[in-house]
Amino acid sequence: MKITRPNSTRGSIRAAAERPGAAATEFAIVIPLFALMLLGMIEFGRGIMVGQIVTNVAREAARQAIIDGSTNADVESAAIAKLEQQLGINASGAGIVVEITVGGGGGDVSSAATRDLCTVSVSVPYESTKYTSLSFLAGSSFVGTASMRHE
DSSP states (O other): OOOOOOHHHHHHHHHHHHOTTHHHHHHHHHHHHHHHHHHHHHHHHHHHHHHHHHHHHHHHHHHHHTSTTOOHHHHHHHHHHHHHHHHOOOGGGTTOEEEEEETTBOOOGGGOOTTOEEEEEEEEEGGGTOSSSOOTTTTOEEEEEEEEEOO
16 A cells, blocks of 8 residues: 655645745735834833823822922922832923812912812823834823822
8 A cells, every 4th residue: 555645735845846935025024014013012011101100100299299398399309200210211301290289279288278189290291201213102191190188
């Protein structure tokens, strides 16, 4: 009894031999798309992380604002220092904005009465936090807001 291979194996070997540059061409088409998708995932992951950090910094700044004896300058400097530490950026040219509102209007936290609502909003531009040169979220900012009652 003679054992032979099926014809499908011979056909695929023959077809591959007739197309020597097909694999290189497919690779050249697919790899840029794969790289773009990978960089996009990295940037969006970084964006989610930065958004969470900004929200946590706003919460910590609001805690600082509700303590007796705090001033707006204390709260702002604490928030910026925390952002510099956690994001690894230089805040002087980053365009970071810290807004503090007491009791529904402006004012200073040092003059807040007991049970006044102190709101701290922290905004960081996307351009100061991105890892790559791609600009998937160009022109947007990460904003975190927290409100607490003054003690």
